[in-house]
Amino acid sequence: MVSVPVTKGPGQKAVYNLVFGTRSNHGLWVFGDAHARARDTWWEGVELQEEAHDNALFTIATLQRPDPAQVQKEAVPVIAENIRTLLQRGRSFKLVDHTVQVFGDYYGQVPETVVGKAIRQLDEAGLIAKGGKTSRIKNLELRPAVRR
Template identity: 60%
Template structure:
C-alpha cells in the first residue's frame, strides 16, 4: 500500500517519497524484497532492509536531512525503546522545519502480557527489562504492582494497561517537546483496545488533521462492523449500539461553541482555529469531523460572540475568529 502511494505521487512536481522497509524474518523479507524490486523498476525510491528497524533508522534520518520525515512504526510486538525515539525526535530532528511526525502502534496486548510478568513470582525478568527500555524506565511496573494488591485484580490490571499507555504518551510528549495524542483501536466495541495509535507532531495543523482523520476512520469502522453483523453469525454488535452521529453532533456543536467563546475571552485577540486544536475540539477530539466545528462557529456568530461566520473560508481549520468588539 505504501509503495502504491509512492508510485502514484512519483510524478507530482516538488514531491519525492523515499520508502524504507525493515523485516527480520527470512521468508517475509524475501517477499518484501520481491515487491520492492517491482516498484524500483517503476522508478519508486524504496529500500528493503533485512533486520530490525533500529538497524536502518539512522540511515532513514540521514536521508531525511533538510526534508520532511514521517516516521511510521508498526511493529508486531514492542516498539523501539523510548530513549531511541527521543534521540531521533528531540536530538537528531529537534527543529520545527522541515517537519517531523511520528505515527506508532503501541501494543496494549503486549502491556497486558508483560503486566502478568510483574504480577507473577515466575515473571520473566528479561522480558520486563525489554519493556523497561520501551517505556524509558521501570515506572510502568508500579501500576501492576498496585493491581496485585487490589481485590479485583482483573479490573485493576485493565485499568493499569490504560494508565501505562496514557503515561507513556505523556512522557514521550515531555521528553520530545512534541504534541502527542493517543487513540485506542479495537476489534469491536465490546473488547478492550488491541493497541493505541500514538501520533506526535510539532504542528497544531498536524494535530487538527489527525483528529479529523481519526473521527472519519471511526465512522468507517462502525460501518464495517455493521456489515460484518450481517455476514457473520458469530459476530454481532446488536447489543452495542452505534452512537447516533446526529446526536453526537447535536451535543458537540454547543459545547465547541462554548470552547470558542472561552478561547476568545482568554486571548482577547483574533485566533486561527488550527492554532488551538485541542481547545477547540475539547472532549470531542477524534470524535467529530471538522465540518461540525464550522457549525459551532456559525452558532457562536448567531449568538453575537464573534463577527466571524466562516463564510468564504474554504477549510474550517483556516477560519480566524475575532472577538466581538473587533471587525472581521
C-alpha cells in the same frame, strides 16, 4: 502529540494506543478529523460483517454504536463553549492553533464540520467576528465581536 485507543471490536478493551506526534498544528487537526471519519467507516464495516455473518435482523454493533448524528449534535454546544472560552482572552486566534482546546473531549470523535456548526451558532448570536475568507474551517481566524 495525541493518543487514540484501538480495539478489536465494539466495547472491548484497547489493544494498543495509536500515537500521533507532529510539530504542526495542521497535522493535529487533520489527524483528529481523519480519525473521526475513519471511526464512522469502521462502525459501518463492523455492522456489514455482522449482518453477513449472522444473517440477523439487527446487529450487536447497531446497539453499541454511538449514533454519529447524536454525538455531533451534543458536540456543537460544547465546542461552541470551548471557542467562547478561547475568545475570553480578548484577542484573535486561528482555530488550528488551538485544536485540542477547540474540540475538547470530542477530539477524534467528530469531524471538522461540527466546528463549522458551532461557529455558525456563535456568529448568529453575535459573539464572534471572523477575519478574512478561507475555504477551510481550520484556517478561520476568530476574534470577539465588537459590542455596541
